[in-house]
Amino acid sequence: MSILIDKNTRLLVQGITGREGAYHTKQMLEYGTNVVAGTNPGRGGTKTEGVPVFNTVKEAVEKTKANASVIYVPARFAPDSIIEAVDAGIPLVVCITEGIPVKDMVPVYHYVKMKGARLIGPNCPGLITPGESKVGIIPGYILTPGNIGVVSKSGTLTYEVVNALTLKGMGQSTAVGIGGDPIIGTSFIDILELFQNDPNTEKIVMLGEIGGNAEILAAEYVKAHVTKPVYGFIAGQTAPPGKRMGHAGAIISGGEGTAAEKIKAFRDNGIKVGESPAQIADII
Amino acid sequence: MKIHEYQAKQILSRYNIPVQRGEVASSPEEAREIAKTIGGMVVVKAQVHAGGRGKAGGVKLAKTPDEAEEKAQAILGMDIKGSTVRRVLITQAADIAKEFYLGVIIDRGVRGITLMGSSEGGVEIEEVAKTNPEKIIKVTADPFLGLSDFQARELAFGMGIENDKINGFVTIAKELYRAFVENDADILEINPLILNDKGEWQALDAKMVYDDNALYRHKEAEDLRDLGEEEQAEIEARKAGLSYVKLDGDIGCVVNGAGLAMATMDTLLLYGGQPANFLDIGGGAKADKVAAAIRIILSEPKVKAILFNIFGGITRGDDVAKGIIAGLEQVKTDVPIVIRLVGTNSEEGRKILEEANLKSAETLAEAAQKVVNVAKERK
Numbered sequence: 001m002s003i004l005i006d007k008n009t010r011l012l013v014q015g016i017t018g019r020e021g022a023y024h025t026k027q028m029l030e031y032g033t034n035v036v037a038g039t040n041p042g043r044g045g046t047k048t049e050g051v052p053v054f055n056t057v058k059e060a061v062e063k064t065k066a067n068a069s070v071i072y073v074p075a076r077f078a079p080d081s082i083i084e085a086v087d088a089g090i091p092l093v094v095c096i097t098e099g100i101p102v103k104d105m106v107p108v109y110h111y112v113k114m115k116g117a118r119l120i121g122p123n124c125p126g127l128i129t130p131g132e133s134k135v136g137i138i139p140g141y142i143l144t145p146g147n148i149g150v151v152s153k154s155g156t157l158t159y160e161v162v163n164a165l166t167l168k169g170m171g172q173s174t175a176v177g178i179g180g181d182p183i184i185g186t187s188f189i190d191i192l193e194l195f196q197n198d199p200n201t202e203k204i205v206m207l208g209e210i211g212g213n214a215e216i217l218a219a220e221y222v223k224a225h226v227t228k229p230v231y232g233f234i235a236g237q238t239a240p241p242g243k244r245m246g247h248a249g250a251i252i253s254g255g256e257g258t259a260a261e262k263i264k265a266f267r268d269n270g271i272k273v274g275e276s277p278a279q280i281a282d283i284i
Numbered sequence: 285m286k287i288h289e290y291q292a293k294q295i296l297s298r299y300n301i302p303v304q305r306g307e308v309a310s311s312p313e314e315a316r317e318i319a320k321t322i323g324g325m326v327v328v329k330a331q332v333h334a335g336g337r338g339k340a341g342g343v344k345l346a347k348t349p350d351e352a353e354e355k356a357q358a359i360l361g362m363d364i365k366g367s368t369v370r371r372v373l374i375t376q377a378a379d380i381a382k383e384f385y386l387g388v389i390i391d392r393g394v395r396g397i398t399l400m401g402s403s404e405g406g407v408e409i410e411e412v413a414k415t416n417p418e419k420i421i422k423v424t425a426d427p428f429l430g431l432s433d434f435q436a437r438e439l440a441f442g443m444g445i446e447n448d449k450i451n452g453f454v455t456i457a458k459e460l461y462r463a464f465v466e467n468d469a470d471i472l473e474i475n476p477l478i479l480n481d482k483g484e485w486q487a488l489d490a491k492m493v494y495d496d497n498a499l500y501r502h503k504e505a506e507d508l509r510d511l512g513e514e515e516q517a518e519i520e521a522r523k524a525g526l527s528y529v530k531l532d533g534d535i536g537c538v539v540n541g542a543g544l545a546m547a548t549m550d551t552l553l554l555y556g557g558q559p560a561n562f563l564d565i566g567g568g569a570k571a572d573k574v575a576a577a578i579r580i581i582l583s584e585p586k587v588k589a590i591l592f593n594i595f596g597g598i599t600r601g602d603d604v605a606k607g608i609i610a611g612l613e614q615v616k617t618d619v620p621i622v623i624r625l626v627g628t629n630s631e632e633g634r635k636i637l638e639e640a641n642l643k644s645a646e647t648l649a650e651a652a653q654k655v656v657n658v659a660k661e662r663k
Contacts, residue, residue, distance in 0.1 A: 075497065101468055101498035102390050109395045110427040139596075139628060154543020156595045160648070163595075163626065180542060182392045209543055212392045235546035238531060238559055246527040246542025246564040248497060249392070254410035259550075276551045277544075278648055 002129035002174045003149065003194040003201070004092060004118075005068060009133045012057065012066035012090065013038040014081045015073035016048045020096075024072065024137055025049045031140040033133045036064040057088040068092040070126060070135050075099040078122060079108045086117045094135050095121035095185070102248060105183040112185055119185025123247065125155035125177035138162075138175065146171015148284070149195035151188060152207035153180045153214075153247070157235060157277060161207060164281040173201040180209070180247030188218035196226050203229050205280055206271070210236035211250045211257040216265040223269035231280050232271045234262045285494040287508045288331045290373045292490035295467060296474070299459040303487045306375030315356030318374040319349040325377035328355040333513045334365035335408065342369060345377060370512055378488060379481035384443055385409055386457065387473030388464040390495075396424040397464065399431065399457060401439045405476030431461040452485050467505075468498030517561075517580045524576035526563060533558025535659050536581035536590035536619075538574070540565050548593045551648050557656035560587045569594055569604045574611025582617055588659040589620045591651060596627020605633035609640050620658040624651035 015021040016038025037060040044055035054060035069085040078097040085093045112119045126136010130143040142163045152158040195201045208215035237259040241252040266273050274280035293303045309315040319326045330342030346352035362369045383405030391398035401421045404412045421442030425431040436457040440450045464472045474487040521528030535557045539545035542564045549559040624645045625633045637644045645651035
């Protein structure tokens with residue numbers, strides 16, 4: 001058991017012929033992900049890494065019954081790609097692309113909700129269910145099957161923590177990177193709910209960072225609805241106010257969104273907080 | 285990207301939002317000429333990105349052109365929160381009857397574009413949020429339809445605007461929303477938005493921040509960038525495609541990934557060190573980027589040591605190690621460097637580093653302790 005993806009996931013790669021798309025398609029196939037189709041408008045009828053390429057998502061879904069999509073197209077085209085996937089009836093869309101103008105995500109977010117689909121990202125590393133399926137760019141070998149669910153805003157920070165867990169012999173059910181942008185399709189709370197309902201997830205690790213108040217809402221949700229133990233870390237204690245720390249969403253504005261207030265919210269709501277990312281494995 | 289008040293007001297004017305006559309001056313003489321042209325009482329306002337200009341003495345009234353020159357003389361060159369004032373805006377003084385706040389933001393909570401209005405104009409909105417949160421009225425534009433008139437009216441009624449002023453306000457609110465959307469702003473605010481003694485609306489001060497992700501479709505905005513407001517190192521980092529923020533500590537950091545970069549800085553703090561910067565080198569850590577990163581970090585003379593923390597991930601550790609060594613050949617330095625390399629082919633990578641006599645570490649904790657110690661030895 002796992003959340004969102006497993007061995008039945010039939011993946012479509014949007015932007016499969018691009019440098020990133022082709023490279024990660026190869027990585028995902030090597031991991032064992034069932035990549036059934038790719039798209040690139042104009043390259044229909046060709047193959048990339050042995051995967052058939054279609055001109056449109058609609059056609060790809062009709063011909064291959066793809067039930068999930070991952071997007072590697074450049075920022076200026078990615079919002080359209082998300083809408084195309086949702087419009088073709090794909091229920092799970094994962095957008096890896098970084099740098100999408102925040103305003104462009106406003107109608108996209110609401111369109112996805114209206115259609116009842118789920119969007120993960122943008123600006124995220126994707127997700128992985130160890131031993132079954134990998135969608136995105138998380139290096140597969142650092143994970144091992146187990147019962148810890150991991151949810152995070154950041155890519156390499158997730159790797160750091162997952163690696164530490166694996167080295168200590170603690171496997172993962174699913175690891176999800178939800179993305180570091182101000183407007184993302186799936187929140188901490190959405191994933192917490194899925195982990196809470198997943199019988200194979202026994203413990204949950206939540207990795208947040210400065211900016212916004214998603215972690216505070218998530219901490220309140222944990223107290224009210226999550227019975228499984230939750231462990232956390234918040235990155236950015238040394239971040240100065242008003243400066244964007246890499247991620248578009250990682251900015252302390254008007255004195256809000258600091259690491260200190262989020263760590264406090266975690267502790268106040270019963271989440272055990274690691275002092276460093278690797279220490280999370282120690283406290284579990 | 286932040287822009288100055290006078291630049292934001294130029295944008296507002298293009299959307300027919302009334303602002304007072306005014307022009308920007310970079311010398312006291314120019315200030316006098318502008319004051320003479322405007323005639324009557326003027327305000328001399330420091331143009332810096334930092335807030336709190338008034339409290340810092342960067343905003344002064346002047347009754348005559350002579351006085352405008354004198355005030356400009358005093359304000360130009362002044363330091364406001366680390367920014368040197370190089371320009372002043374000279375505008376007509378306004379007779380304020382009533383002050384309001386009107387701003388547009390990206391609202392993460394509702395995933396929308398929200399307008400905020402308040403009858404408490406002229407003070408920072410964060411301050412109002414703390415002391416009188418009920419005085420802030422919010423409406424969120426429909427994600428597909430945009431801002432409707434009735435929403436702008438709701439805002440107006442909530443702000444206590446009198447009936448005969450509501451139509452004027454609705455026009456301003458809708459135009460402000462349009463300016464926000466068309467220019468891809470992150471924040472666009474008028475504070476204060478005033479009614480003057482003649483009962484006319486005017487934007488007295490304006491603040492605007494562009495969404496960096498959208499700058500590719502706003503070539504005109506590049507002309508508004510004030511390099512004088514940025515750290516030299518931040519300008520160079522942007523050119524090199526690195527995400528960099530200068531901090532006050534003495535340990536330079538080079539990390540791949542924003543979240544891990546912040547976590548690395550936190551780990552330094554945990555072991556008694558202070559980071560000199562945030563730097564996300566991105567995927568790959570190629571020689572040219574490593575060299576640029578080291579050059580940028582060392583441009584800050586107080587840096588005593590540098591920590592590299594690279595999680596190989598998709599990129600291979602041996603390639604990263606070769607990149608670091610090639611980068612170090614481009615920039616010779618005797619500042620000690622500690623490198624923590626994990627992930628794919630990290631053992632091969634560490635071997636390459638050891639052969640080049642570079643200190644390497646296996647865990648972040650070990651690396652942080654090592655770099656904190658070498659930095660202390662150099663004090």
